[in-house]
Structure formats: C-alpha cells, structure tokens
Amino acid sequence: MKKFLDLGLQPLANSYILEKNLKMKEKKFRLEIGFNEKNYLVSILNTVSKEKMFNKNYPYKSSESKTMRNSFINLAKKIKRRFNPNFVIEIGSNDGAFIKNFKKDQVVGVEPCKNLALITKRKNFKIYPQFWNIRLAKKITKDKKADLIYSANTLSHIKNFNEIFKAIKYSLSDNGILILEDPSLLECVKKVAYDQFYCEHLYVFSTISLQKILDNFQLEIFDIENISTHGGSNRYYIKKRTNSIHRITRKVKIEVSKETKYGLKNFVTYKKFAKKVSISRIKLLGILKNLKKNKKKVIGYGATAKSCTVLNYCGVDRRLIEYFYDTTSFKINKYLPGSKIKIKKYKKLKKNDVDYVFLGAWNFKDEIFKKEKKFIKQGGKFISHIPYPKIT
C-alpha cells in the first residue's frame, strides 16, 4: 500500500458531541489514504473498529432525504421488472428505505445499528440486528438461497472482504444477482471529493479494483450504472462466474476503459489528486476568512460525515462557520466532531438571517437548491468545495 494523502488528525466522523461533553477529549486518528498497486484498491490506512462506528447511536438514516427515498423506490421497481426475485436480502438495510418496497415475506434486512434495525422491525419486516458474516448467512439461507442480494454504501465500510464475499457466495442461488452500490473512485478523484474519505469509508472503489476482488470469489460484474447518489456512485450488477443467463454488457468495458484512461491504475494520478486536495484547502480557507473579514454571516448546511473531514482537514471552526443546519433529529443541538460547530434544527434559509451557506451535503445540491430557491433569489449564496472551492 503506497500512501498518497494525509488528511491529518480526525475524530470519528459520526460521533456528534453532546453539549455537556464539549470539554471532553475526543478520540482522534490519523486519516491517511493509500493505493495498492496490485489490486488498484484505494483505502484508508488506519482503521477504527466497526463496533466503535456502527452501534445503537448511528445517526445516518437513508429515508431522511427525498433523493435517497426516490432512488430506492425506483431501484426496487427496476429490480422487480428485470429480475423478478422471490427472495431478497439487503446487507446494511439502514432504516428500511429499500426493503419496504418489497413484500414482507420476500425480503430480509441485515442491519447492525440497533436503533435503525428497530425502525424496520416495528414495521414487521424480518430484520437481523447483526453484522453480516458467514454464520448469519447460513442461518438466513440454509433452506432457501437468495435470488438477489443488495447492499448500498456498506461494502466500503467493511474491512474483511473474505468473510463478506464468502457469506454472499454461500447465500446466493446459482443464478442469483448481487447488486452493490458505492461511491465511484473516478468521480471522487475527478471532483476532488476528498471528503469521501473518513473513518467509516475504508475504501472508495473503482470498477477495476472491485473486479480484482470479485475475481477471488469467482464472481464477476456483468452490468454497471453510473448514478448520482452520494456524489457520484456506481451500481454494480454481479453474478457467479458459472451463471451464463446474464451476459456481460458493454457498459462494463466502457467503465473499465474510462477508469484506465483517467489513470486509476497509476500512482501518479493519486499524487496529483493529493496536490489538488491541498490547493482546495487553501482556497476554501481563503474564501471563509475573506467573508469573515467582511463581516458576512456564514453557516453550514448538512452536518455530514463528509463535512467532518473537510472542517478538520482545513482547520475550520465556529469562528468561520457559525453553526450548521441539519434535518436529522439525532444531530440537532449536538456539535460536529473536532470542529465543535453547533448543529441547529433546520429552518428555511432567509437572506435576512444569513449571507453565505457552506454546502456540507454537496451530494444533495440539486435537492437543496430547489428547496432554497427563495434564498437564492433574494441573493443568498452557497459555498461549495466541489470540484473546487467557490461561491455560487
């Protein structure tokens, strides 16, 4: 593994701080990113234990945003049309935004964050509040194998591929389909979205790296969709190599060629990316300091895990961003880790209240701009660091 980026000392991204704990010392770790020249995998070098990150206090809820809700509804429709599965498993089912689109006797969810698992359980879905592993796979699919396994934004959180893919292979019927969805490394590098890296995102996958991993398990990608969620993701359709029903589409070849042409197999590409990241930091600080000098009121929008990386890497605190707005009830009245900027309950933006808004949830830019049409019309401005820091 060759290191190419050092994002400094970072707290755990989703460890929002209660007011009474503000003085307590936070656990920090060094966020460094490396590239494996053998399997093209890009990953963070120091990992934090999964139990520390995914527990009953996990704050992220898929159903929180309209974009995500719609994405799951549309995908469920598409899956039914294309594959018509009888038995579906979702690994990392979060609050059930995907599985709720299936009949209760046709779907099971696996979700180790107990607070989230409970939300789905209350709606009478079959849900296992555990980490996915071979023991659980055997329990769920001993008698009936799955026609389809879906997992979105989960694989990048899991350290031990061996365990995961062995369990997936065991659970999947011979002609079954695995669908994985995760942020795309190509998009991340192109957009200088260095905030895709935080303690939970151990990896940002490319097609070429995923192909190498899957190869070890006799699995292969047969189709790909580029989707806009989480700042530009890929949806990979995967099958057992022995399954000849699903032909490999041209899209796979096209994606591999796009990634190769962009240089995702070469270390030098990542060194260039790291250079752009350090320029991005200088520019963002420049913008924020200048606004502060001119006595403008700047707040943040969307207290994301991604923002945590940006704020801590750039050294932004409440002197530069007064507070953040967020709609997630669990985050409200807490403080962002590291930067200790307060998170307030979201209120529609008004030019009278605020001048500039740092877009922490830049991956929901379209949804947010639509919602804040009036503020923009009144002359309110957003600051985004993607693909480079600017005021829009």
Ligand code: TYD
């Ligand atoms: P998310 O996209 O999950 O980013 P990350 O994985 O980096 O944490 O988080 C989006 C956050 O933005 C979530 O806390 C909800 C918030 N949000 C709003 O406050 N208002 C909105 O209109 C949208 C779309 C999101």
